[in-house]
Amino acid sequence: MVVLAVACFSTLDTATKISVGAVPIIMGVWFRYAFQAVATTAVLLPAYGTSLLATAHPRYHVLRGALLLTTSLFAFFSLRYMPLPEFTSIVLIAPLVITLLAATIFKERVSPLRWTLVCGGFLGTLVILRPGGSSFSWAILLPIGLVLTNAWFQLLTSKLAQTENPLTMHFYTGWVGTLIASCALPFVWTALPSWHWWALLCLMGFMGTVGHFLLILAYQRAAASTLTPYLYAQIGFAMLGGWLMFSHVPDIASLAGIGLIAVCGAAGAWLTVKERRLPIEPAEG
Numbered sequence: 503m504v505v506l507a508v509a510c511f512s513t514l515d516t517a518t519k520i521s522v523g524a525v526p527i528i529m530g531v532w533f534r535y536a537f538q539a540v541a542t543t544a545v546l547l548p549a550y551g552t553s554l555l556a557t558a559h560p561r562y563h564v565l566r567g568a569l570l571l572t573t574s575l576f577a578f579f580s581l582r583y584m585p586l587p588e589f590t591s592i593v594l595i596a597p598l599v600i601t602l603l604a605a606t607i608f609k610e611r612v613s614p615l616r617w618t619l620v621c622g623g624f625l626g627t628l629v630i631l632r633p634g635g636s637s638f639s640w641a642i643l644l645p646i647g648l649v650l651t652n653a654w655f656q657l658l659t660s661k662l663a664q665t666e667n668p669l670t671m672h673f674y675t676g677w678v679g680t681l682i683a684s685c686a687l688p689f690v691w692t693a694l695p696s697w698h699w700w701a702l703l704c705l706m707g708f709m710g711t712v713g714h715f716l717l718i719l720a721y722q723r724a725a726a727s728t729l730t731p732y733l734y735a736q737i738g739f740a741m742l743g744g745w746l747m748f749s750h751v752p753d754i755a756s757l758a759g760i761g762l763i764a765v766c767g768a769a770g771a772w773l774t775v776k777e778r779r780l781p782i783e784p785a786e787g
Contacts, residue, residue: 511739529690535574543676546672557670577589585744591759598767625759
């Protein structure tokens with residue numbers, strides 16, 4: 503389910519990169535969220551009724567939806583300027599950033615090996631970005647903004663998941679993103695030149711919706727730490743999409759950075775699984 507989900511997300515990213523050439527970014531983001539909101543409501547509301555709307559933390563759902571919308575805006579702008587594989591690899595340092603935030607803000611204990619993996623992931627990012635190089639520009643910093651907003655989104659999701667129904671979370675995420683994006687929609691709406699662009703927007707909405715549903719189903723069946731290594735399959739799908747649609751093949755340095763991020767991220771997830779399987783020793787005294 504996770505591998506199918508990341509295949510959907512890579513298809514969404516590929517379609518997004520195509521769409522930004524003709525569709526205003528806010529319009530594309532709005533359509534992506536509106537599709538998710540309508541589809542989620544049509545599927546879940548008849549099955550669960552008003553219990554789907556029950557929540558003890560409405561303001562956190564609004565914040566979570568706003569964070570994901572901001573993440574999506576960073577993604578759309580990033581894909582306008584960056585190749586798919588490099589973009590996807592940088593996005594996947596999010597678990598490492600979450601480790602950093604957990605240690606510095608929430609004062610969680612982090613082992614030296616995990617710190618090494620975090621440093622390795624950031625080194626891979628620097629290899630891809632190559633600050634000071636001729637190919638470096640301000641636009642390459644956009645996926646870094648995405649990683650930061652996504653990390654806060656994931657931390658808030660982890661907190662809410664302890665008490666909230668994941669389907670309720672998915673429902674509110676779609677509608678919050680849709681309503682916020684709707685405020686700017688009248689200023690950017692434009693007539694699209696052909697039906698092909700509408701079909702592309704529908705594909706983006708469908709892939710985003712199905713991908714998130716598959717993730718929910720997967721996380722209901724296995725721990726996040728167990729599933730995280732499989733998220734890095736998205737890099738392979740992104741490289742395939744970049745090659746098929748844009749004839750882009752990363753250079754040697756970028757491939758090295760992509761590989762380093764994938765290895766460090768997957769190793770960090772494996773380490774989490776290993777740590778959770780260790781027996782808990784009784785406290786002294």
